[in-house]
Every structure is written in structure tokens, then in C-alpha cells.
Amino acid sequence: MKAFFLKWNRAVKWSRKNLFSGPLSTLITVLLMVFLFKTFFPLFNWAIAEAHWNTTAMECREGGGACWSFIGEKARYILFGHYPRSEQWRAVFFILSIFLLFFLGQFRRLWSKYLIWACAVFPFVGTLLMRGGFPGLELVKMEDWGGLPLTLLLAFVGIVVSYPLGILLALGRRSSMPVINALSVCYIELIRGVPLISILFMGSVMFPLLLPEGVTISKVLRAQAAMILFSSAYMAEVVRGGLQAIPRGQYEAAKAIGLGYGQTMGLVVLPQALKIVIPPTVNTFIGLFKDTSLVFIISLSDLLFTTKASFKDAEWLGFSVEGYFFAAFIYFVFCYFMGRVSFRIETEMSR
Amino acid sequence: MNQRKKTETVVEIKGLHKWYGDFHVLRGIDLAVKLSEIIVICGPSGSGKSSLIRCINGLEHHDKGVITVRGVELSSDVKNIEKIRADVGMVFQQFNLFPHLSVLENLTLGPIWVKKIPKAKAEACALENLKRVQIEEQAYKYPGQLSGGQQQRVAIARSLCMNPSILLFDEPTSALDPEMIKEVLEVMVDLAKDGITMVVVTHEMNFAKSVANWVLFMDEGEIIERNTPEQFFNSPQHERTKLFLSQIL
Numbered sequence A: 001m002k003a004f005f006l007k008w009n010r011a012v013k014w015s016r017k018n019l020f021s022g023p024l025s026t027l028i029t030v031l032l033m034v035f036l037f038k039t040f041f042p043l044f045n046w047a048i049a050e051a052h053w054n055t056t057a058m059e060c061r062e063g064g065g066a067c068w069s070f071i072g073e074k075a076r077y078i079l080f081g082h083y084p085r086s087e088q089w090r091a092v093f094f095i096l097s098i099f100l101l102f103f104l105g106q107f108r109r110l111w112s113k114y115l116i117w118a119c120a121v122f123p124f125v126g127t128l129l130m131r132g133g134f135p136g137l138e139l140v141k142m143e144d145w146g147g148l149p150l151t152l153l154l155a156f157v158g159i160v161v162s163y164p165l166g167i168l169l170a171l172g173r174r175s176s177m178p179v180i181n182a183l184s185v186c187y188i189e190l191i192r193g194v195p196l197i198s199i200l201f202m203g204s205v206m207f208p209l210l211l212p213e214g215v216t217i218s219k220v221l222r223a224q225a226a227m228i229l230f231s232s233a234y235m236a237e238v239v240r241g242g243l244q245a246i247p248r249g250q251y252e253a254a255k256a257i258g259l260g261y262g263q264t265m266g267l268v269v270l271p272q273a274l275k276i277v278i279p280p281t282v283n284t285f286i287g288l289f290k291d292t293s294l295v296f297i298i299s300l301s302d303l304l305f306t307t308k309a310s311f312k313d314a315e316w317l318g319f320s321v322e323g324y325f326f327a328a329f330i331y332f333v334f335c336y337f338m339g340r341v342s343f344r345i346e347t348e349m350s351r
Numbered sequence B: 001m002n003q004r005k006k007t008e009t010v011v012e013i014k015g016l017h018k019w020y021g022d023f024h025v026l027r028g029i030d031l032a033v034k035l036s037e038i039i040v041i042c043g044p045s046g047s048g049k050s051s052l053i054r055c056i057n058g059l060e061h062h063d064k065g066v067i068t069v070r071g072v073e074l075s076s077d078v079k080n081i082e083k084i085r086a087d088v089g090m091v092f093q094q095f096n097l098f099p100h101l102s103v104l105e106n107l108t109l110g111p112i113w114v115k116k117i118p119k120a121k122a123e124a125c126a127l128e129n130l131k132r133v134q135i136e137e138q139a140y141k142y143p144g145q146l147s148g149g150q151q152q153r154v155a156i157a158r159s160l161c162m163n164p165s166i167l168l169f170d171e172p173t174s175a176l177d178p179e180m181i182k183e184v185l186e187v188m189v190d191l192a193k194d195g196i197t198m199v200v201v202t203h204e205m206n207f208a209k210s211v212a213n214w215v216l217f218m219d220e221g222e223i224i225e226r227n228t229p230e231q232f233f234n235s236p237q238h239e240r241t242k243l244f245l246s247q248i249l
């Protein structure tokens, strides 16, 4: 009881000091409270209190709240698209593995070459698993992939490939060799000057025209290539920022003990530069992840596409808000994880 | 250094010229550094002292003249430069330690990656050299956790780990607080007594008096005067040397 009063006292003191310290601050506090009250409670009512969880569409329409039953009904399609139901475990496995990688990435004790290798190799192993086509695993054509695995695949492979490419481009841009320098600058400026949508279009429409007759490349791969081309240009500029922050003395000290160009970069300059740019790097990665939702324009059925497609079921018309909530939630979970892992890495490395 | 053999030439520079654009920074330098010699270079700021010693390990390229290190001529070939750099240690004014590596890792980086020495052996050698500069207890710290004087001693140890034929110092104490200058100079004096060949750009005249074999005075890209410390300080030959000495002593 005494403890409670002490706490209460402290709370009153704290709020006097921080919330009601003067007329203006009192006014702001009251206005914010009214605003929260006006928005939070209706939202709470809609999403939780009056929501329908396991009902038919008819029952949903009669009540007022959110119809999560719709999500229950459509979750499989939204998450996996037209991936065959019998093979669905492969897609589930793929998603869970990515979750696991994110989860493990948070623990410093587990940081090692192995984890980095796992992150680098996983997207390709995961792709093989999803695609199959060898004894024991039935082939699922890439055109039939959809939903979350497709989104994750585009993002994850995009990140894993564009990161080293971006580093090479950044080094190229700072190179004193004129040809390499000019190529890097042209590439970066060209790609940055063009919206991702147009690169996706070019990849899907123009690229096949350049290929010899009879050769086709899956639409997914073309989208993947476009994402990689696009984000490596951005990565390059991020890395360049880090390179510029490294004082000349570091290069000189490295050279002075006889390290060559590759060693100087790999052992001295890049470890420092890449560390400095962790926040903008993760920014780029998160951007790339969300940009995967643009692939719908070349009719790939990523997560956002399947979400929208699920609204078209005649029986379940009219629940798009719930659908968007669901999709937003999934995007958020992954972006949040990325931000968290990066924050962990940053704090751990700034010892 | 009494009866040590002083005939072998470690570094030989002949007719060295260097330009920064139109600016003629080195104007015909001739210099020979023999084994176990300590050479101190002084001179006003901007006279080209740094440029000169940075040419010796190819941090700056020279435009005319010949530099040989242990009989190997410094060319513009990358492999040749890297080979010479592995044999020429350099200590900078700003220490330039690698902040992302521990002291021990700073010291073993060169031996492991350039000389391909096994890690365990490189670490043993690094610890020995840390003892030599009297900070073996800091081996597992990071450079940011050390004082300026300690950092500079680590930098000296880092150069020693490559087992160089010659050590170049570019104003090694200029960035230090007065109380730390002493600890660094003491280490350098010890190295001199161990017979390590050194070229030192410094204005610490007491260091020059106590260990240098030769003191050189540079001005406007030329070596104006070259003398034993005794003569250099007691009876300088050149007017500009006298002026300079009167300004700094």
C-alpha cells in the first residue's frame, strides 16, 4: 500500500513537471489526450472489441467491426498466391527460415562468418527449394510463385546481391582508373535518374527483345535483375559516403606497411566505412523491401498483389481495409526486424 | 654505434626532384643513409621535409632522380613499391592507427597479410615489440582508449613488427601534449641505441643532440646544411641555419 502511494506520488510529480508545467503545456496535453481518445477508442472498437473473428461474410456485414474472418479465409492465398497447396510446406519453410535468420541476427554471440554465409547463401538455396524440379521435389514454375515468399525472395536476393555490387560500384567511382571511374559514374547516375517502375518495364518488355529467338527468362528473374540494378546504384552512393569519411591517413598507414589496394580496402577502409553507413544502408534495404510491391505492374503476384486480388472474391466483397491492414502488418514486421537488427549491430560495434 | 659496421647503404637518394603541379617542392636532393645511422631533418614548415621522406616509401611519387632502398630502385611498378614499403617503416604525426582493430591486431595486420607470417607467430612478435615500447599491457585495447603518447608508441611498434630496414618518422611528437613527448622520445632513443636505422623529421633538438649521427637542414626544397650534431648546433655554417636555430632554440 505504501509502495503504491509512493509510486502514485512520483507519477503525479512527474506529470506536473512534464505534462502540466504551464498553461501552454497543459493545453497541449489536454488536446493530445482528446485526440488520442477520439482516435484510439474507435480504432480499438473496430479492430478488437466489435471485430468478427471466425464468421461468415454475411455475419461480418451485419455487425459493425472489422472482419478478420476475411483474413482467415484468404490468408493462404494472400501469403502464398497460386503456389500448389500440396507443396506449400516449402514456402512456409522459406518464410520461417528468413524469420529465423532475422531472429538469430539479433544476438551478438551468434555473429560469425557462418551467419553471414548463411545470409548470403540462403536466398539461393531457398530459391532452389521453392522451385524444385529435381528428383524428390516437384517443379513449381516461378510464374506460379506469389505472395510473401515472392516478396521476400525479391527483397532478400536483391539485398544480398546489390550490397557487394554497390560496394564495387562505389570503389569504381573513387577509382583513379578513368575507364572504371567513368563506367561507374555513368551507371550510377543513369540508374538513379530513372524511376524503378521504368526499369521494371524495360526489364520485362525490352529485355526479351534483346534475347535470341527461343530463349526466355522468367519474369521473376527479370524483375529480380531490375531490383538489383536499381538498388545497387543507391547502395553505391551510400557506401561512397562512408568511404569519404575515412581520413587519408588510414590509406597511407595501410600502404606504409605494404598492404596492396585490395588489402587496404578490405582490411582497413571498408570495415570502417561500411560501419559508418549502417543506418543509411538499412534505409536502402528497407526501401528495397517495400519497393518490391511495384512488381505488380509487370503482373507478378507479390504480397500486395495477392492482397488486392483477394478483394475480388464475390462472396467476400468489401473487406479491403482489413486486407490492407493485414498486408501492412506483414510489411511492418519485416521492416521492424531489419531496423532492430541494424540497431543491434550498430550499438554492438560502437564499443 | 661505436664499432658497428657503417658501410652498408640502406637508402640512397640521388638528384631527387619533385613538383606539385608548378610548385617545385624538392630541388635536387642527394642523401645516403647508412646502416644504423640516425639522421635528423629539420627546417622551416613547408620546406619539403615531409615530401622528402614520403618519397622514400613511395607515398609520394618523385619526378626526377633515383631512390634505392637496399639496392632496389623505387620504380612506379606497384609490386616494387609494395615490396619496398614492407621494408620501410613509417611513423606519422597523427599516428594513423586503425581504430577498428585492437592494438594487437594493428600490429599483426602487416606481418600476417603482407609477410604471410602465421598468426600465432605474428602475435608473439607483436607482444615482444609492445614490450619494447613499454605498453604490452595495452595489447587488447582499441586505439581510441589510449592516450596520444601511447598511440604513437603503438604506431612505432606497428612499424617494428614488419622488421624494417629503416624507420621514417614524420614529426612524431608534434601532435602530442608536452608530457607525452618524453615517453615517445625515450622509446626512439632506445631504438637508436639498438642500432635501428632512422630518418627523423623533428624539431626536438635534444633528441638530435643525443642520438643523431647527422643533422640536415632543409629549406625551400634543398638540403642546405649537413653536419654532425655538435657542429650543427655549435657552429652552423649557413646563414639560414643560424636564423632557423635562433628561432627555435
Ligand SMILES: Nc1ncnc2c1ncn2[C@@H]1O[C@H](COP(=O)(O)OP(=O)(O)O)[C@@H](O)[C@H]1O
Pocket (backbone or CB within 6 Å): B020, B023, B025, B043, B044, B045, B046, B047, B048, B049, B050, B051, B052
Ligand atoms: N599534395 C600536395 N599538393 C600540393 N602542394 C603540396 C602537397 N603537399 C605539400 N604541398 C606543399 O609542398 C610544400 C612542402 O610541403 P611539406 O613537404 O609537407 O613540407 P614540410 O613537411 O617541410 O612542412 C608546402 O608548401 C606544401 O604546401
Ligand SMILES: [Mg+2]
Pocket (backbone or CB within 6 Å): B049, B050, B051, B170, B171
Ligand atoms: Mg611536414
